Amino acid sequence: MTKQEIIDNIRRKKSFLCVGLDTDLKKIPPHLLNEEDPIFAFNKAIIDATAPYCVAYKPNLAFYECFGLKGWAAFEKTVNYIRQNYPDQFIIADAKRGDIGNTSAMYARALFEELDVDAITVAPYMGEDSVKPFLGYPGKWVILLALTSNPGSADFQNVESADGEKLFERVLRRSQDWAGDDQMMYVVGATRGRAFEDVRKIAPNNFLLVPGVGAQGGSLADVCQYGMTADCGLLVNSSRGIIYADNTPAFAEAAGRAAAELQQEMAALLVD
Amino acid sequence: MTKQEIIDNIRRKKSFLCVGLDTDLKKIPPHLLNEEDPIFAFNKAIIDATAPYCVAYKPNLAFYECFGLKGWAAFEKTVNYIRQNYPDQFIIADAKRGDIGNTSAMYARALFEELDVDAITVAPYMGEDSVKPFLGYPGKWVILLALTSNPGSADFQNVESADGEKLFERVLRRSQDWAGDDQMMYVVGATRGRAFEDVRKIAPNNFLLVPGVGAQGGSLADVCQYGMTADCGLLVNSSRGIIYADNTPAFAEAAGRAAAELQQEMAALLVD
Numbered sequence: 041m042t043k044q045e046i047i048d049n050i051r052r053k054k055s056f057l058c059v060g061l062d063t064d065l066k067k068i069p070p071h072l073l074n075e076e077d078p079i080f081a082f083n084k085a086i087i088d089a090t091a092p093y094c095v096a097y098k099p100n101l102a103f104y105e106c107f108g109l110k111g112w113a114a115f116e117k118t119v120n121y122i123r124q125n126y127p128d129q130f131i132i133a134d135a136k137r138g139d140i141g142n143t144s145a146m147y148a149r150a151l152f153e154e155l156d157v158d159a160i161t162v163a164p165y166m167g168e169d170s171v172k173p174f175l176g177y178p179g180k181w182v183i184l185l186a187l188t189s190n191p192g193s194a195d196f197q198n199v200e201s202a203d204g205e206k207l208f209e210r211v212l213r214r215s216q217d218w219a220g221d222d223q224m225m226y227v228v229g230a231t232r233g234r235a236f237e238d239v240r241k242i243a244p245n246n247f248l249l250v251p252g253v254g255a256q257g258g259s260l261a262d263v264c265q266y267g268m269t270a271d272c273g274l275l276v277n278s279s280r281g282i283i284y285a286d287n288t289p290a291f292a293e294a295a296g297r298a299a300a301e302l303q304q305e306m307a308a309l310l311v312d
Numbered sequence: 313m314t315k316q317e318i319i320d321n322i323r324r325k326k327s328f329l330c331v332g333l334d335t336d337l338k339k340i341p342p343h344l345l346n347e348e349d350p351i352f353a354f355n356k357a358i359i360d361a362t363a364p365y366c367v368a369y370k371p372n373l374a375f376y377e378c379f380g381l382k383g384w385a386a387f388e389k390t391v392n393y394i395r396q397n398y399p400d401q402f403i404i405a406d407a408k409r410g411d412i413g414n415t416s417a418m419y420a421r422a423l424f425e426e427l428d429v430d431a432i433t434v435a436p437y438m439g440e441d442s443v444k445p446f447l448g449y450p451g452k453w454v455i456l457l458a459l460t461s462n463p464g465s466a467d468f469q470n471v472e473s474a475d476g477e478k479l480f481e482r483v484l485r486r487s488q489d490w491a492g493d494d495q496m497m498y499v500v501g502a503t504r505g506r507a508f509e510d511v512r513k514i515a516p517n518n519f520l521l522v523p524g525v526g527a528q529g530g531s532l533a534d535v536c537q538y539g540m541t542a543d544c545g546l547l548v549n550s551s552r553g554i555i556y557a558d559n560t561p562a563f564a565e566a567a568g569r570a571a572a573e574l575q576q577e578m579a580a581l582l583v584d
Contacts, residue, residue, distance in 0.1 A: 062415070102415045105384075106422035112377075112384045138435060139408050140462040140523075143334070143374045150378035163410060165437045165457055167464025185437055190412040192439025195486055196479065201471050207479065214467055251412075 041130055041158050041179060043222045043271075046247065049095045049128050050272050054307035058096035058132065058249065059299060060279025061086065061118060062103050067284050069291045079104070079114035082291075084121055086283050089296035093303035096130040096275050097122055098249075119155050130275070131157045132249065136185065138163040138170045145173035152177045159183050161227060161249070164211045168218055175219045182224055186211050186239065189229025189252030212242040221245040228267065230258020230276065236266035247273050253302075254281030260302075264309045272310060278302060313402055313430050313451060315494045318519065319543045321367045321400055326579035328544050329571060330368035330404065330521065332551025333358065333390060334375050339556050341563045351376070351386035354563075356393055358555050361568035365575040368402040368547050369394055370521075391427050402547070403429045404521065408457065410435040410442045417445035424449045431455050433499060433521070436483045440490055447491045454496055458483050458511065461501025461524030484514040493517040500539065502530020502548065508538035519545050525574075526553035532574075536581040544582060550574060 050056050061083055065073070068082045075081040087097065104115035122129050137147045137160060144162075151157050152174075159181035162171055174182045187197055187208040197208040205213070215224060221243075228239050230252035239248065248267055252258035253276055260276060268274055282302070286294030322328050333355055337345070340354045347353040359369065376387035394401050409419045409432060416434075423429050424446075431453035434443055446454045459469055459480040469480040477485070487496060493515075500511050502524035511520065520539055524530035525548055532548060540546055554574070558566030 064418075100411070100415055102409070102411060102418040102422070106418040106426065108388060108422065108426050109381060109384055111422075112381050116380060134411075136411050136435070136438075137374070137408070139372070139374060139406075140460070143372055146336075146374040146378040150374070150380065150383075154378065154380050163408070163435045163437050165435050165468060166408075166460050166462055167467030167469070169462050169464040171464075188412070188438050190438055190441050192441040192443075195439030196437060196482065197439070199473050199479070199482060202474055202476075204474075207468065207471070210468065210471060 043247070046095065046130055047271050053093070053095055054310060055093055055095055055303040056272050056274050056276055056306055056310070057094040057299060057302050058098050058275045058277040059086070059090050059094045059282055060251070060277045061097055061099040061283065062279045063283065064103060069287050069289060071289055077110070077114055077117065079107070079111065080117045083114070083118045085292040086295050087122060087126065089292040090282060090299040091126045091129065093296070093299035094129070096132060098132040098134050098277055100134040116155060119157055123156055130159065132159045132161065132183065133157040134161045136161050136163045138166050140166065141169045141173055144170050148174045148177065152180050159225065161185065164215065168214070171215065171218060175223055180223070182219065183249050184211065184215055184224065184226050186226040187228045187232050187235055189231045189256050189258065193229065209238060209242060212239060216243065221247070225249055227251065230260070230263050231256055233262050234266055236263065240267065245269065245273070247275060249275050249277060251277045254278045260305055261309065268309070268311065270311060276306070315519070318367065318402055322544045325365070325367055326582060327365055327367055327575040328546050328548055328578055328582070329366040329574050330370050330547045330549040331358070331362050331366045331554055331571060332523070332549045333369055333371040333555065334551045335555065336375060341559050341561060343561055349382070349386055349389065351379070351383065352389045355386070355390045357564040358567050359394060359398065361564040362554065362571040363398045363401065365568070365571040366401070368404060370404040370406050370549055372406040388427060391429055395428055402431065404431045404433065404455065405429040406433045408433050408435045410438050412438065413441045413445055416442050420446045420449065424452050431497065433457065436487065440486070443487065443490055447495055452495070454491065455521050456483065456487055456496065456498050458498040459500045459504050459507055461503045461528050461530065465501065481510060481514055484511060488515065493519070497521055499523065502532070502535050503528055505534050506538055508535065512539065517541065517545070519547060521547050521549060523549045526550045532577055533581065540581070540583065542583060548578070
């Protein structure tokens with residue numbers, strides 16, 4: 041999917057919402073456990089209920105891999121279901137991969153060729169040659185971890201180098217040379233507030249994938265105030281607040297309502 | 313597996329060799345492609361041929377995930393085959409995972425509970441709370457990326473902070489507080505030469521997993537000179553140099569010979 045297509049989808053739907061499909065068997069409505077594939081049954085209902093209000097889905101691979109073969113099958117079915125029924129949705133495999141070049145190439149093949157996701161989250165620690173293999177697919181995206189939403193992000197991401205540059209700033213600056221804003225996005229946690237200003241100094245035009253609104257305490261208004269561009273430039277993710285809005289057989293309707301509420305907030309915050 | 317058991321295995325076998333099972337359908341002997349599960353057929357033969365000469369196996373998950381369901385099945389079969397037939401082998405899932413706490417917990421469950429691997433490689437970029445969930449399993453290990461063998465490692469790992477500490481040194485130092493040397497190892501590339509001295513100043517007693525001997529150009533003698541401890545303290549990995557030593561139906565014997573050669577070198581370098 042091209043950057044312009046993402047922007048067009050955001051304008052048309054007045055939403056920059058990404059729904060995180062962090063599907064946990066311990067949290068889904070108990071009646072679904074009788075289904076042949078409870079994870080996929082849950083995802084399918086959530087997707088059908090939320091698709092009008094979002095522009096992206098982000099299954100986190102950890103939640104699928106933890107069930108081995110069955111989990112991987114549920115992941116594949118979920119990606120294929122979105123692709124076939126909602127072709128305008130941007131699909132992010134939240135994998136946080138990153139390995140030596142030939143190994144990253146295998147991951148890229150798995151997710152961009154075997155499956156047909158639009159984007160993969162990648163960890164930057166191993167540097168350029170661990171990220172480059174993901175960039176060989178036109179229309180496919182790397183979403184590089186920059187400043188994450190968790191408390192531990194301070195351990196390394198905020199460390200200042202001798203020349204006054206924080207590690208996350210170095211990640212942003214170096215990676216600007218690896219790909220343009222038509223292939224590279226960054227993860228910046230919603231809990232980071234004014235740090236979005238620092239991000240925008242280095243990456244003025246890249247889309248940012250923003251987790252941490254909702255359960256993690258980030259403010260949508262702050263994210264927009266400090267991080268939004270003329271093209272929106274944001275995909276704001278919510279997982280638990282939407283998909284676990286309700287635990288009864290009416291869970292999907294509740295998820296739809298939660299997504300619609302966020303979409304309404306987003307519509308009000310979007311620059312015309 | 314406890315640290316003492318690893319040390320005992322190394323002394324008994326006079327080997328600190330880890331065989332990397334980076335099994336690529338494009339590189340395995342063509343006659344195996346007729347097997348029902350070519351990846352597992354290859355791994356099984358490699359394992360049987362090399363087990364006398366090594367103390368650990370390291371399947372890299374990328375090489376399995378790129379084949380989706382079939383790949384994941386081959387990974388599970390490989391882990392189970394080693395566990396059942398060679399219970400003294402240390403099994404490392406080379407996954408380079410690391411995510412927010414609840415997600416890392418899912419990965420830990422996948423690899424330590426659903427499967428029975430001994431160790432997982434973890435990326436440090438997201439900090440303490442992304443690593444901790446892997447440390448809740450007694451006898452199971454985290455192998456944290458510190459100084460990797462690839463060229464891109466210089467992009468961030470060698471960046472000096474304002475107080476003169478390189479990022480990989482900070483990763484080593486901070487993580488010393490997260491777990492003892494009975495649960496924490498570090499990845500340090502064989503191509504790093506004297507940097508092993510810097511590593512040992514901060515992590516004198518931790519085992520190091522050392523990739524990069526062979527195809528990537530690292531020197532086993534240098535690694536031992538600068539990185540070995542009284543307890544050995546090293547697991548040196550070789551992947552391509554062993555598993556692709558030969559491409560004919562005699563591939564397994566050739567792999568066994570390549571592993572035996574490295575074991576002989578290691579026996580000579582081991583401190584009594």
